[in-house]
Amino acid sequence: MSDEVVLTVQVNGERVRRLIPASRTLLDLLREDLRLTGSKHGCDVGDCGACTVRVDGLPRLACITLAAEVQGASVQTIEGCGSKEAYIVDALDKHVASQCGYCTPGIVLCLASLFDDQADADEAAIREALGSNICRCTGYTKILAAAREAAASRSSA
Amino acid sequence: MLPLAHFEYLAPTEAVEASRLLASPDARLVAGGTDLLVSMKHRLFEPRLLVSARRIAEMQGIVPAAGWLSIGASCTLRDVSRHGIVQQRLPALAAACRTVATPTIQAMATLGGNLMLDTRCMYYNQPAGWRASLGYCLKREGSVCHVAPKGRGCYATQAADTVPALWLLGAEAEFVSVSGTRRIRVSDLYREDGMNWLTVRPDEVLTRIHVPLEDRSVAHRKLRTRQAIDYAQVLVAVAAPAQRGEPWSAVVSSVAPRPILVESETAEGLAELSFRGSQPLSTHLASAPWRKKMVRVEVARAVDALLRSHAGSG
Ligand SMILES: Cc1cc2nc3c(=O)[nH]c(=O)nc-3n(C[C@H](O)[C@H](O)[C@H](O)COP(=O)(O)OP(=O)(O)OC[C@H]3O[C@@H](n4cnc5c(N)ncnc54)[C@H](O)[C@@H]3O)c2cc1C
Ligand code: SF4
Ligand code: FES
Ligand code: FES
Numbered sequence: 155m156s157d158e159v160v161l162t163v164q165v166n167g168e169r170v171r172r173l174i175p176a177s178r179t180l181l182d183l184l185r186e187d188l189r190l191t192g193s194k195h196g197c198d199v200g201d202c203g204a205c206t207v208r209v210d211g212l213p214r215l216a217c218i219t220l221a222a223e224v225q226g227a228s229v230q231t232i233e234g235c236g237s238k239e240a241y242i243v244d245a246l247d248k249h250v251a252s253q254c255g256y257c258t259p260g261i262v263l264c265l266a267s268l269f270d271d272q273a274d275a276d277e278a279a280i281r282e283a284l285g286s287n288i289c290r291c292t293g294y295t296k297i298l299a300a301a302r303e304a305a306a307s308r309s310s311a
Numbered sequence: 312m313l314p315l316a317h318f319e320y321l322a323p324t325e326a327v328e329a330s331r332l333l334a335s336p337d338a339r340l341v342a343g344g345t346d347l348l349v350s351m352k353h354r355l356f357e358p359r360l361l362v363s364a365r366r367i368a369e370m371q372g373i374v375p376a377a378g379w380l381s382i383g384a385s386c387t388l389r390d391v392s393r394h395g396i397v398q399q400r401l402p403a404l405a406a407a408c409r410t411v412a413t414p415t416i417q418a419m420a421t422l423g424g425n426l427m428l429d430t431r432c433m434y435y436n437q438p439a440g441w442r443a444s445l446g447y448c449l450k451r452e453g454s455v456c457h458v459a460p461k462g463r464g465c466y467a468t469q470a471a472d473t474v475p476a477l478w479l480l481g482a483e484a485e486f487v488s489v490s491g492t493r494r495i496r497v498s499d500l501y502r503e504d505g506m507n508w509l510t511v512r513p514d515e516v517l518t519r520i521h522v523p524l525e526d527r528s529v530a531h532r533k534l535r536t537r538q539a540i541d542y543a544q545v546l547v548a549v550a551a552p553a554q555r556g557e558p559w560s561a562v563v564s565s566v567a568p569r570p571i572l573v574e575s576e577t578a579e580g581l582a583e584l585s586f587r588g589s590q591p592l593s594t595h596l597a598s599a600p601w602r603k604k605m606v607r608v609e610v611a612r613a614v615d616a617l618l619r620s621h622a623g624s625g
Binding site for chain 2: 156157159175176177179195198199200201203206212213214215218219220222223225264282283285286287288
């Protein structure tokens with residue numbers, strides 16, 4: 155009877171309406187149903203941040219979010235990042251802050267939501283926010299350098 | 312990938328309707344889902360019905376009323392920690408919200424879900440395959456406790472970050488069920504049993520958390536291995552006496568199924584009494600003797616912080 159849900163959401167600005175099993179996670183909706191594979195399956199249990207997307211502007215771990223719980227909301231994934239987030243992507247690129255790249259989409263969305271909220275985010279705020287995302291390649295130094303540069307370019311813009 | 316088992320899903324608009332649905336066995340309330348979904352992926356339980364708190368208006372909003380702050384159980388830890396009155400009048404609560412997991416999780420997780428968080432154990436909070444390989448434990452399907460094989464009980468710990476601060480701030484939790492509404496002090500919410508750790512029934516819905524705005528000086532401290540993601544090795548809150556003649560108090564948590572209340576005539580004595588009163592067990596990250604010593608250290612640090620802020624303001 156109620157093990158399926160009619161879900162209506164905006165994904166990267168486009169309206170999506172689907173009948174889904176109630177047990178569908180937001181991550182599987184994005185990756186399997188909508189073929190938006192930029193959001194990554196890392197740990198699958200909320201530890202690593204590789205699946206971070208934005209829901210109504212706030213960061214959210216898609217692996218431990220039921221798709222049914224974002225009914226009516228607006229979801230942004232890395233595929234929906236463009237000129238508005240370019241200053242973050244460019245800074246990560248410049249500092250070679252992405253190696254295997256698995257953590258990168260989550261980091262972009264985490265930082266985008268930090269800077270939209272706090273244009274003048276300082277070192278402590280950046281470190282606190284990035285505590286949400288694990289990177290197994292870079293050792294974080296380059297990611298932090300990129301985040302600092304993104305913050306500077308943002309606040310001077 | 313850790314797929315979820317199938318379940319039914321309903322999103323009622325009233326807490327009493329949610330309570331009616333939760334009366335059926337195998338039903339669970341989902342708030343932020345940050346612990347529930349992980350537990351379901353690990354097959355710690357497989358509910359047949361999930362009842363969403365998402366549309367229940369009486370569980371939302373933060374409103375001051377007659378000397379109390381009434382916080383909706385569905386408010387996220389991020390919203391609570393950023394609220395002006397919480398920051399100014401209840402800084403220990405704001406600090407406690409900000410030590411939970413990570414900022415991303417704080418934007419999803421609710422204050423109600425934190426108070427109702429399942430007790431934790433390194434042998435229980437593991438994937439299904441891991442638990443099957445070792446052999447299940449008492450808390451689910453097994454007949455022994457891997458922590459204390461000779462014991463009869465479960466020692467899974469109360470690990471919710473906001474509990475010690477809310478306890479010492481004198482907070483009360485409001486529950487709605489088909490049998491009516493009742494308010495329970497946070498200090499009366501927990502039991503000394505890791506398998507059955509709450510004093511409320513599964514069909515009672517936590518709707519609001521009421522915190523008195525009395526300007527009690529409370530300090531929150533959390534000791535953890537990494538400064539993000541990790542649960543506490545030791546969690547403490549300390550309250551200075553509100554009036555002359557009252558004791559100093561500490562609530563020590565993350566070391567037993569129920570937080571431990573310690574009282575001392577003097578500020579200096581509180582840390583030693585807390586040390587003597589706590590019996591933490593070893594975890595895969597820290598030994599029991601070290602955790603026990605750190606109870607003393609963390610309580611002493613909290614006392615120091617309060618004494619310093621008093622010296623500063625007076
Ligand atoms: C990587 C990671 C790290 C974490 N670290 C911490 C940490 O450091 N400290 C910490 O305290 N927690 C931690 N958590 C656990 C969790 O995120 C928080 O405790 C959070 O506050 C739980 O709230 P929620 O809204 O997500 O609850 P949910 O997961 O939705 O629910 C948790 C439980 O409470 C019940 N429940 C929820 N709301 C109500 C209500 N209103 N009435 C009745 N029952 C209810 C649910 O049925 C369920 O059994 C961590 C989780 C993850 C994934
Ligand atoms: S303390 Fe509880 S959860 Fe941990 S092994 Fe023993 S019975 Fe299981
Ligand atoms: S995949 Fe979601 S947090 Fe790791
Ligand atoms: S670049 Fe490989 S995990 Fe971060």
